[in-house]
Amino acid sequence: MLLLLLGIIVLHVTVLVLLFVSTIVSQWLVNGGHTADLWQNCTSGSVFHCLTSSTNGECSQGIRAAAASCFYSSP
Numbered sequence: 206m207l208l209l210l211l212g213i214i215v216l217h218v219t220v221l222v223l224l225f226v227s228t229i230v231s232q233w234l235v236n237g238g239h240t241a242d243l244w245q246n247c248t249s250g251s252v253f254h255c256l257t258s259s260t261n262g263e264c265s266q267g268i269r270a271a272a273a274s275c276f277y278s279s280p
Contacts, residue, residue, distance in 0.1 A: 217276075221272060221275060
């Protein structure tokens with residue numbers, strides 16, 4: 206039983222680490238002078254300009270809430 210509990214905790218920690226690494230590092234769309242990811246959309250023409258991906262931050266708030274619920278729900 207203790208081994209099962211330890212396995213579940215390790216699984217939760219692994220999922221959280223992978224979640225944070227994938228959202229920090231990845232750029233999901235790279236097209237010439239335009240890059241886009243979860244947090245912002247950037248263009249690098251004559252002037253480098255970045256805009257947030259969502260106007261009210263719904264995406265980032267949703268991911269933070271999911272990560273927090275995963276963290277607080279583990280035993």
